[in-house]
Amino acid sequence: MSKQSLNIVIGGAAGQGLATIGRLLSKAVVRAGYHLLVTQKYMSRVRGGHNTFAVRLGTEPLLSGTETIDVLAALNEETLDKHSEELAKNALVVAGDDLDTKDRNALRIPFKELAPKPLFYNIVVLGVLAGAIRLDISILEELLTQTFGKKGDEILQGNLDVLRKAYDWVAEQDHEFGFDGTPKAGKGRMMVNGNEAIALGALAAGCNFVSFYPMTPATSVALSLIGKGAPLGLQYEQVEDEIAAVNMALGASYAGAKALVTTSGGGFALMEEGISLAGVSETPLVCVVVQRPGPATGMATRTEQSDLNLVVYAGHGEFPRAVFAPSDPEECFYLTHRAFDLTETYQTPVFVLSDQYLADSYRDEELFDLDGLPEIAAPLLEWKEDEYKRYALTDDGVSPRLIPGYSEALVRADSHEHDESSRITENAENRTVQNSKRLRKETGLFEEVIGPDYYGEEGADVVLMSWGSTLGACLEACERIDSKKTFGVLHFKQVYPLREEQFMDYLESAGKVIAVEGNATAQFAQLVARETGFFAQDRILRFDGRAMTWEYVLKGLTEIL
Amino acid sequence: MVSTEQFGEFETSWCPGCGNFSIVKCLKQALADMDLAPHDILVSSGIGQAAKLPHYMLCNMFNGLHGRSMPVAQGMKMALPDMPVLCVSGDGCSYGEGGNHFLAALRRNMDLTLLVHDNQIYGLTKGQASPTSSRGHVTKAQPEGSRSDGFNPVATAVAMRASFVARAFSGEQDHLVSVIKEAVNHKGFSLVDILQPCVSFNKVNTYAWYKERTYILEDHDPTDWTAAMTLSEEFGERIPLGVIYREDKPVFGHGERLAEHKYDKNDLKAVLQSYT
Numbered sequence: 001m002s003k004q005s006l007n008i009v010i011g012g013a014a015g016q017g018l019a020t021i022g023r024l025l026s027k028a029v030v031r032a033g034y035h036l037l038v039t040q041k042y043m044s045r046v047r048g049g050h051n052t053f054a055v056r057l058g059t060e061p062l063l064s065g066t067e068t069i070d071v072l073a074a075l076n077e078e079t080l081d082k083h084s085e086e087l088a089k090n091a092l093v094v095a096g097d098d099l100d101t102k103d104r105n106a107l108r109i110p111f112k113e114l115a116p117k118p119l120f121y122n123i124v125v126l127g128v129l130a131g132a133i134r135l136d137i138s139i140l141e142e143l144l145t146q147t148f149g150k151k152g153d154e155i156l157q158g159n160l161d162v163l164r165k166a167y168d169w170v171a172e173q174d175h176e177f178g179f180d181g182t183p184k185a186g187k188g189r190m191m192v193n194g195n196e197a198i199a200l201g202a203l204a205a206g207c208n209f210v211s212f213y214p215m216t217p218a219t220s221v222a223l224s225l226i227g228k229g230a231p232l233g234l235q236y237e238q239v240e241d242e243i244a245a246v247n248m249a250l251g252a253s254y255a256g257a258k259a260l261v262t263t264s265g266g267g268f269a270l271m272e273e274g275i276s277l278a279g280v281s282e283t284p285l286v287c288v289v290v291q292r293p294g295p296a297t298g299m300a301t302r303t304e305q306s307d308l309n310l311v312v313y314a315g316h317g318e319f320p321r322a323v324f325a326p327s328d329p330e331e332c333f334y335l336t337h338r339a340f341d342l343t344e345t346y347q348t349p350v351f352v353l354s355d356q357y358l359a360d361s362y363r364d365e366e367l368f369d370l371d372g373l374p375e376i377a378a379p380l381l382e383w384k385e386d387e388y389k390r391y392a393l394t395d396d397g398v399s400p401r402l403i404p405g406y407s408e409a410l411v412r413a414d415s416h417e418h419d420e421s422s423r424i425t426e427n428a429e430n431r432t433v434q435n436s437k438r439l440r441k442e443t444g445l446f447e448e449v450i451g452p453d454y455y456g457e458e459g460a461d462v463v464l465m466s467w468g469s470t471l472g473a474c475l476e477a478c479e480r481i482d483s484k485k486t487f488g489v490l491h492f493k494q495v496y497p498l499r500e501e502q503f504m505d506y507l508e509s510a511g512k513v514i515a516v517e518g519n520a521t522a523q524f525a526q527l528v529a530r531e532t533g534f535f536a537q538d539r540i541l542r543f544d545g546r547a548m549t550w551e552y553v554l555k556g557l558t559e560i561l
Numbered sequence: 562m563v564s565t566e567q568f569g570e571f572e573t574s575w576c577p578g579c580g581n582f583s584i585v586k587c588l589k590q591a592l593a594d595m596d597l598a599p600h601d602i603l604v605s606s607g608i609g610q611a612a613k614l615p616h617y618m619l620c621n622m623f624n625g626l627h628g629r630s631m632p633v634a635q636g637m638k639m640a641l642p643d644m645p646v647l648c649v650s651g652d653g654c655s656y657g658e659g660g661n662h663f664l665a666a667l668r669r670n671m672d673l674t675l676l677v678h679d680n681q682i683y684g685l686t687k688g689q690a691s692p693t694s695s696r697g698h699v700t701k702a703q704p705e706g707s708r709s710d711g712f713n714p715v716a717t718a719v720a721m722r723a724s725f726v727a728r729a730f731s732g733e734q735d736h737l738v739s740v741i742k743e744a745v746n747h748k749g750f751s752l753v754d755i756l757q758p759c760v761s762f763n764k765v766n767t768y769a770w771y772k773e774r775t776y777i778l779e780d781h782d783p784t785d786w787t788a789a790m791t792l793s794e795e796f797g798e799r800i801p802l803g804v805i806y807r808e809d810k811p812v813f814g815h816g817e818r819l820a821e822h823k824y825d826k827n828d829l830k831a832v833l834q835s836y837t
């Protein structure tokens with residue numbers, strides 16, 4: 001086990017409360033001043049199945065999840081069986097005394113002794129884990145007070161007693177385990193996952209409308225927005241289907257809302273006609289797509305990066321768009337804010353493309369900077385000039401957007417081809433003029449493209465090309481690889497449009513470029529090839545439904561090099 | 562006072578004699594009577610001959626996709642809650658492609674008005690059976706006659722205790738004007754199913770066919786659900802026109818216009834703090 005980082009995996013069946021233990025432990029870890037990275041794996045069922053909540057904590061910032069387990073908390077037998085291969089030397093196993101820990105370095109918990117009722121077993125596990133890693137108990141006590149305080153003194157006291165008993169019990173046990181990392185991250189940090197950070201970015205951008213149909217792993221974006229935004233005036237509706245979601249959001253946006261829809265691949269496939277409507281009617285809309293493996297229902301609770309093509313090419317006809325792919329919660333926040341900025345400025349759909357791994361991955365983050373965010377373009381509420389034309393021709397393709405209801409000027413939005421005044425027309429010349437007007441917005445969007453980040457020395461022997469949530473795994477693999485070669489990572493957080501001059505030098509000066517992606521066909525490498533003619537020589541692809549890890553990238557590198 | 566002229570006169574792509582002409586005329590009349598000018602209302606429509614209506618009349622409009630006028634209308638209402646919202650649509654658009662949205666809108670009960678031009682046929686796509694075509698209705702796409710029962714929107718809406726359910730006929734213009742006014746004034750979701758002859762493609766449900774059967778309700782109490790249910794089933798030899806059912810129900814909505822809604826930065830800072 002590395003002294004600087006520790007990987008605690010809590011495993012069990014759905015309904016056993018492992019996410020509760022995991023979240024409380026994670027929050028305590030962040031409050032104690034450690035860095036945090038959570039990887040959740042779960043099955044599409046409400047009870048049973050095998051799920052894990054992996055809490056990686058460290059004294060230095062953590063880049064990715066890891067497959068080696070330092071502490072395994074097993075809530076059932078299956079967890080012990082499934083993870084025995086992944087245990088580090090000297091790993092600690094925490095399990096009930098009714099489970100056979102097979103002579104491993106273990107803390108066998110006498111649940112019945114430590115807790116009056118099975119209801120409290122979660123807190124026992126929490127107390128034992130905290131005791132094992134010597135987390136300051138007062139942090140946990142405060143956390144439980146905040147969590148259970150509302151439920152009355154008796155319930156709270158019960159939980160606190162059990163916590164203390166379990167924590168103290170560990171000190172009396174004989175086990176070989178120690179973790180002496182000193183926390184360095186500082187206090188007052190947030191614990192957020194990708195979906196929460198998207199919701200926060202949307203709120204920071206003034207988003208005040210969300211319509212959605214539940215679909216894992218996207219639902220929690222809407223739930224976070226509603227939970228935090230509704231008390232502040234956000235309007236929301238869980239609608240009858242994704243088609244309603246996108247159309248309702250467009251109606252709201254037309255009428256002055258800052259609207260967002262959120263879904264996953266299958267739901268997005270249903271939204272496509274509406275996305276195209278946003279394009280032709282020039283109605284601002286931010287669409288968050290949280291990927292899971294397809295085709296069709298695929299694996300509902302697993303992760304993949306296989307909907308890049310779906311989003312980049314979504315909708316019929318031709319219209320401008322931008323697509324962001326954040327790599328961590330911080331980018332989820334700032335890029336979602338940016339998505340609102342662009343959609344309001346250019347009046348065309350903008351996408352945030354995430355995935356299940358990032359959606360559910362909690363991290364510690366500095367408080368997001370609300371004061372430093374740029375102002376977002378606002379539509380017009382007044383029209384004093386002559387006739388208002390919704391689709392007036394302009395040099396940059398952006399027409400003045402007026403909100404109806406504030407003036408006598410009529411605001412007329414249309415899905416058909418239309419002239420400047422929104423009259424339906426099939427006139428050939430007008431069609432060319434209006435279509436070109438819409439596509440002219442691409443020039444502005446192109447100028448605003450956020451170029452990729454490059455890590456490492458320019459002209460490295462090997463350059464990994466990544467996008468979205470795989471960044472951390474690439475960076476950590478490069479840090480850990482034992483090789484005479486030099487390595488670099490070229491990472492894209494905006495995947496469309498691409499601006500060649502921002503990155504071609506890195507690709508051309510690299511000894512070898514390897515595309516690292518969570519899909520089977522290297523969709524992004526193909527997009528880069530389409531846009532630039534440059535084709536990455538090799539690929540490390542993962543499409544088993546699991547998140548990219550540094551171990552997986554390292555193994556791929558060893559095979560290729 | 563608003564006059565019907567304020568809504569303009571436009572060349573249309575409708576066939577001479579189509580029932581749509583009197584619907585747009587009656588709608589303008591109803592709005593003028595209510596003193597609602599073109600900029601005072603929001604109109605959402607889908608695709609089809611009926612759905613082109615807002616192109617033939619001055620008003621704020623969002624002319625969107627086939628079947629999707631209801632979600633758009635509801636989004637508009639949520640963002641501009643104080644504006645009257647109208648949704649104009651065909652029977653294929655509302656009850657076929659948008660059937661799920663129709664059912665959800667009945668349940669949601671926002672304060673808006675759905676006007677369905679019910680010609681019992683698909684007009685724009687040249688005469689296929691629509692959800693309201695009767696079983697046995699022969700078309701090029703249904704050469705042996707439609708093999709499904711016709712959908713009864715009025716009975717469905719009454720069965721679901723929709724807030725306001727009415728039927729009108731484009732050939733009874735004064736009645737249509739008064740029903741539209743009542744529907745727009747009603748607080749909650751209002752459905753007006755308007756029988757509208759398609760002279761080009763529907764050779765069964767013609768002007769004469771509707772004229773012969775329709776009658777204007779005189780002493781029906783629209784708050785009597787059982788009586789409304791019975792009336793809503795009446796669609797054959799006789800077809801009742803008027804407000805079939807009315808119920809005051811909780812209306813989905815709030816007061817603020819979203820274009821004016823802004824978050825207080827301190828509130829957002831508190832939200833971020835809740836994650837520490």
Ligand SMILES: Cc1ncc(C[n+]2csc(CCOP(=O)(O)OP(=O)(O)O)c2C)c(N)n1
Pocket residue numbers: 608609610611612627650651652653654655678680682683684685686691
């Ligand atoms: C998604 C989609 N499917 C099909 C169509 C083709 N379409 C246009 S209008 C229409 C039916 C129109 O019938 P109705 O709604 O009854 O209106 P009417 O023309 O009779 O007024 C269809 C099928 C379309 N525009 N979009």
Ligand code: SF4
Pocket residue numbers: 574575576578579580581610680684685758759760761762
């Ligand atoms: S096709 Fe039918 S519904 Fe359409 S305009 Fe002609 S008559 Fe009217």
